[in-house]
Amino acid sequence: MVDMGRLFGTFGVRGIANEKITPEFALKMGMAFGTMLKREGREKPLVVVGRDTRVSGEMLKSALISGLLSVGCDVIDVGIAPTPAIQWATSHFKADGGAVITASHNPPEYNGIKLLEPNGMGLKKEREAVVEEVFFKEDFDRAKWDEIGEVREEDIIKPYIEAIKSRVDVEAIRKRRPFVVVDTSNGAGSLTLPYLLRELGCKVVSVNAHPDGHFPARNPEPNEENLKDFMKIVKALGADFGVAQDGDADRAVFIDENGRFIQGDKTFALVADAVLRENGGGLLVTTIATSNLLDDIAKRNNARVMRTKVGDLIVARALLEHNGTIGGEENGGVIFPDFVLGRDGAMTTAKIVEIFAKSGKKFSELIDELPKYYQFKTKRHVEGDRKAIVAKVAELARERGYEIDTTDGTKILFPDGWVLVRASGTEPIIRVFSEARSEEKAKEYLELGLELLSISTREASG
Secondary structure, eight states, X not given: OOOTTOOOOSSSEEEEBTTTBOHXXXXXXXXXXXXXXXXXXXXXXXXXXXXXXXXXXXHHHHHHHHXXXXXXXXXXXXXXXXXXXXXXXXXXXXXXXXXXXXXXXXXXXXXXXXXXXXXXXXXXXXXXXXXXHHHHHTOXXXXXXXXXXXXXXXXXXXXXXXXXXXXXXXXXXXXXXXXXXXXXXXXGGGGTHHHHHHHHTXXXXXXXXXXXXXXOSSOSSOOTTTTHHHHHXXXXXXXXXXXXXXXXXXXXXXXXXXXXXXXXXXXXXXXXHHHHXXXXXXXXXXXXXXXXXXXXXXXHTTEEEEEEOSOHHHHHHHHHHTTOSEEEOTTSOEEOTTTOSSBOHHHHHHHHHHHHHHHOSOHHHHHHTSOOOEEXXXXXEOOXXXXXXXHHXXXXXXXXXXXXXXXXXXXXXXXXXXXXXXXXXXXXXXXXXXEESSHXXXXXXXXXXXXXXXXXXXXXXX
């Protein structure tokens, strides 16, 4: 069992299916969530529940729904759908909450549960704490036999696709008719992205687009290493560009017509530039780990930038609290707060397709026109107190007279770039990211970060 007070991570809970995330676990989670909703004064709370394509998904969804029904909640079961579609549906149906059975980009043996607010955003920390307390105390408000909840099924795929189409210039896209290759990693996006693009007027070729929770084609994490074959396919087919998704389709990663992997900050910058221009400025929210390119884009559009800790839920909360215009991260996750308060791979793709269609340029040209930055990313396996080691890095950096930002980890700031040393919240590793206007400087900053990390690790173990 999970330790008391340590049920939820940055967004939901996940682990190996049938080991940590068991039917009993899901049942209790449903009961705890439903109990909290009822104690908040809702007589018959309505909860939207959906899942990704994982093999264990149906088992866990059934258990979670049983838990909700047993405490008197009504449930809308939306079946297999992308996480952002389930978030959208929670708001669309004016539900009291939502739950997604997913482990996002993790390997097939994993699964997890994300709980949602009525507006579709991930559950607030203080409400997570209430669910946690009820869960561990097993203090459930079971319904009387004649007040047990009811479940109904709804297809949300078509309305979700229509909602996205209403937010882009379909005519402009149909005029250019982009040729797009899609890799949905056998995940939930298989049910939405190829169909959305076809309806927008694109010529579409899809690979790995049959739903299969074994993820037979590739690891669902859409990074450069896992997309090597896909990059070759995009180039060989002569497509305008390619788009790849993770298991629950909340992210979209792009490949240009030359088969080049495009970093997520760059596609986020393209989207942010368009959205800020359409809104006449506004507030762009991103994390401490995202490129300074986003500051350039904001400046170009008379917009402000707010930087947060790493995590899409943290970005979503900041967007909501500060009435943000657009948000995102460096991993291909973009948040359109007036649509879904979470990363949305399909909406991101639709916007990129619109930008491409209206530009009349090649995809590589759009990318290469962005302000140029060089980045390096690495990680080190570290035993012991990772946060204490990163705090020591900050201490050393201060002693050397560097300007630092400790919003999340230790970020050393330079006039032309930065290096970030940050502990992973889930693995025994410390990540080191660097960026600069020149490749040489970016390497120099990375070496500085690694040097300070090495000294701090030695001192911590000594």
